[in-house]
Amino acid sequence: MVEETLSAEEPTAAELKETLKVEDLHVYFHTAAGAVKAVNGVSFSLKSGERFGLVGESGSGKSTIALSLLRLIKPPGKIEGGHVFLNGTDLVTLTEEQMRRKRLDEIALVAQGAMNSLNPVRRIRDQFILAYKDHDIDVKRSGLEERIGDLLTRVGLNREVANMFPHELSGGMKQRVCIALAISLSPSVIIADEPTSALDVVVQWQVMDTLRSVQEDLGASVILIGHDMGLMAQFVDRLGVMYAGKLVEIATVRDMFGDPLHPYGQMLIASLPSLESRKARLEGIPGITPSLLNPPSGCPFHTRCPKVMDHCSSVTPILQEVRPDHWVACHLYEEA
16 A cells, blocks of 8 residues: 555655755747746755655646756757756856866766667666766776766666666666666766566566665665656655646655645545555546647646636646645645
């Protein structure tokens, strides 16, 4: 059961140092029909050593946030506004060369498709060497071999994997190589964008165990993006719920699964299967997600919300802390 998987001891925000802070981030994709507002005013923070999850329906803007933090948005996409502070530096204001230096060194990505992340015609060793050369790291050949071998063993792979090509590895092994690459320069933030989506259930848990282990060894923070609520319950400390390009709720994983406040969060949790209730049928969320080209006015969820009020269609709710470390963007919790 999900409740039994939740961490018994969760670090509080006050106990941790802030590593990443996102303020009012806007990312639009400009098309002939107009601007698609993929990320529309998102703000959140990440503490040192914290694991933060981002969930939501497909198209809610989760992966766009990941690419934005790495400054990898390509035309017609563009970061229209906001700030991304990493260890005190605003990544949005950096030049491309300065940002290139930050990638892998301070912030790294474990991408969704491991096969698409690895060069199919280069041995695994060469992919590490290219990463080091890109950051002007001068490592003697003997020292380099030892360093690559150590990284591979840290993620549960044999040193001999360095001599292999990606097509000689299983899906789980390729994903572990991607994790090893991501931690090769000991970044302070690791972004994992649906890292287990193409893997079977057993391998999923093995990969997440590996990610947890290396993250704890480094003392790094992790942003996990995905749809699997079971994985989120096992892995993250806090959870952010995305809807139509906005964050509508942020809470500890225990509060999110035990007492969600936003109607969308409540319906999302209610749609999960439960062994306790033995529901005859799964509960879905009626309606469809709105167009990000022409998003609805007011609260983006008001067209599907069972608790909608008159002003929900015209006034946009603000994400605010309604309980300790529990943030919600909903008019139900605004003071009269």
